[in-house]
Amino acid sequence: MEEKYYQLLKEKFPQKEQVLTELINLEAIVQLPKGTEHFVSDLHGEFDAFDHVLRNGSGSVKEKVKECFQADPNVPIRDLCTLIYYPEEKLALQKATLTNTELIAYYEENIPYLLQVTNYAGRKYTRSKVRKALPPQFAYIIEELLTEVDTKKDKVDYFATIIQRIITLNQAPALITALAKTIQRLVVDHLHVVGDIYDRGPKPDFIMERLCTLPSVDIQWGNHDIVWLAAVAGSPVAVMNLLRISSRYGNLDILEERYGINLRPLANYAQKYYQPKAAFNVKAENIHEFSKSEQILLNQMQQATAILQFKLEGQLIERRPEFLLDQRNMLTFIDYTSQTITLQGQKYPLIDFQAPTIDPFNPLALTPEEENLVTRLLTSIQASEKLKRHMDFLIEAGAMYLCYNGNLLFHGCIPLHENGDLKSLRINGQNYAGKSLLDFYEEQVRKSYQNPHCHFDLATDMLWYLWTGERSSLFGKEAMTTFERYYIADKKTHREKKNAYYTLRNDETICQELLAEFDLPDYGHIINGHTPVKEKKGEDPIKANSKLIVIDGGYAKSYQKTTGIAGYTLLSNSYGMQLAAHQPFTSVTDAVINGTDIISVKRLVAEVPNRTKVKATNIGTKICREMADLQYLYQNFDKI
Structure with a gap:
């Protein structure tokens, strides 16, 4: 069976040099910083609030935009973020309120901004992964623009000509939309939904x-x-x-x-x-x-x-x-x-x-x-x-x-x-x-x-x-x-007595024992939903000395009178974990016209001493197994 597997692997890489190239590629990938994980829970049919949190990455998009333009105070951060969150809606508003000359100027200003943010958001990924995140109809032209976006001389006219041609051909709205969605996709690498999509809410x-x-x-x-x-x-x-x-x-x-x-x-x-x-x-x-x-x-x-x-x-x-x-x-x-x-x-x-x-x-x-x-x-x-x-x-x-x-x-x-x-x-x-x-x-x-x-x-x-x-x-x-x-x-007959878990999860030792039950390391965390966190009564979603995090703050509007907020989400990137607390979402119209965003107050849950690389993740473990197989194939290529 093993011999057959390596024969199939050899069919995929028929040249020894191809095996070596793939090995080098995978070795480089596992040394990259891990992607950002986004945790949400208890959505309960509240699509508009969930969609907004997804679009803004629980504040990650705005942070990325701020980092990208920290040396340039003239960049309109809030308006640019709104454009990234809701490109179609924002462009429709601009088209309805601006003259044709003003609209062209808006395109000319914002396309380079979006290209810079795309470049910045994709810098910790391989070029191949960034390419896969691009919409197919604009992949070639965006790659060209991304290569030249930071050009100071020599190709300035080349870059400007491409932008002008896009605007002349009435492709600017489609390109802006494509770039905005690419940024959303690059800022958050993976989404975890920790239960309860259905019931209560309308969508x-x-x-x-x-x-x-x-x-x-x-x-x-x-x-x-x-x-x-x-x-x-x-x-x-x-x-x-x-x-x-x-x-x-x-x-x-x-x-x-x-x-x-x-x-x-x-x-x-x-x-x-x-x-x-x-x-x-x-x-x-x-x-x-x-x-x-x-x-x-x-x-x-x-x-x-x-x-x-x-x-x-x-x-x-x-x-x-x-x-x-x-x-x-x-x-x-x-x-x-x-x-x-x-x-x-x-x-x-x-x-x-x-x-x-x-x-x-x-x-x-x-x-x-x-x-x-x-x-x-x-x-x-x-x-x-x-x-x-x-x-x-x-x-x-x-x-x-x-x-x-x-x-x-x-x-x-x-x-x-x-x-x-x-x-x-x-x-x-x-x-x-x-x-x-x-x-x-x-x-x-x-x-x-x-x-x-x-x-x-x-x-x-x-x-x-x-x-x-x-x-x-x-x-x-x-x-x-x-x-x-x-x-x-x-x-008295209405009461529903909870399992002891809901009290014992405040105990760090219990949480460590549960992690061990699932063969997980002691530096890991337990992430739950299910029970709305009553923040206004002083309940803390971070429990057991940060070993357990509850991220159901109450997306469902029926819970918000009890919780006092509109939900928690969690972010885990190569630097550590942050918990975000959200205020109630108003409407897409309010977000587009007034630039209103869900206020996200972030708290550090855990910070790693050294930046986490792909090698230390589930994906990295899989890649390392592939590398071991390729290493064996390379060493025994002529015998297989």
Whole structure:
């Protein structure tokens, strides 16, 4: 097998000199500074804010522009940055407000600026990598201009002639746009999304489309993402949960209009059986955009899907005793005559509880009408080409966790006991804890997704456990009290006790032990999302002497009253790590017209004594393996 591999490698490099050239090239690459990694989390459908943070690289673009022109105080930094962030929008504004002569002058001023920033941003990469970042239609001409942009004499006229010709041919807007997007791409080398793209906000599909276009991105699945994956993988209870949450936050248009899913059968069913109740009022930020009749329908649909969810969840709980979720089989604890429920020995009256399709003697059973409805909704969701494409990407680019450049990325938690020991899940006589638990979960996710017509197998049921199970690394609480928050007034029943991880992660020793569990070095960091950081109450996102960083500051607008900010992001470059705190994003229009940027207050998390090179990264490890293979091929070229 090894001999065959080297024979194939020799076919790629048929000349010995070619092997040597590639070896020299790779040796040079691993000595370059590592690229900048950008970490984001808990986007929750807030596309505009996410897109802005992506365009400005959490402030990295502005820093690069300032560094590039630090010797020239006359450069309009803010306007130039706006042009880099939003080239099409900024150019449209300039075209509408400037005379033709002024517009030409604007092009003549800004094209050289953009070329200088492109040169500066690409200086730590190989020429080949910079070339790949250029848009194909302008690759040759941009390379020519980049070569001559710093010319002081000899080729000044040559450079100016090229610029003038571009303007004369009406190609300046396209060139400026291409340069702006190249700068964005060069400033940030790789994006990590640490979970929760979906739910709450209005444009998760826009985020997915944007992610699909990025050259280098990975995703660690969040608990909300897993529900969407589970729905497409064939979980009926996940479908009901997805529809319930979308109804609650007024986002059914995502499913109907943008994913093409027919929800009319659900609307008809909900209107037939349910009257609006206060506990099910829509929680949308843009509630004023919904008519009274639309709000009533969303209220009814949320109630209908909630009851269907509790029925299907109860069936799953009885089907999977190993999940230890018996205490969450809520419909079986209700006295339907007195409209009360008994939990842990205490009786509570139910409020706003409607269950016209529940048989008190068999509360988990679906009626024939409901069986048909669930089947139709599941079929419609699985038939959505666009949703399937997005979920395919989520599977391809995603995982339960990632070990990358010495750091451990996962969305929620590693389930722990109060004493810091790993908490295990026992399935089919096998215990899973720590790394093996997350590996097991990932195996089940992929298995379920590959078998979308199996609706009640262990793998598909395990996706629901990841949403609500006590030992789920994505949930990390004793119980999800959705039923209680809807139907019980006593708020003590609403509380969801968190896993000990969320307290113990403040302990540096615990964090070191978790890094070791995943075979990572002690200088690494744990990077989480999932839990909004309550900054205005004094909570610090940097924990355990900088060993752990939480980057969910609250992109979702519904969280911002609690958090006081609009999100954290993290940057890791060859000099170390910085945490950026963001204020709420206003609008693209405000950014373009007024030059408004998200204010990013950065804090140093870690600083390395020597600049990190590619050789010390995951990519560097792969290149070093390639170099070893090439070295062997070179030494044994004539024998292979």
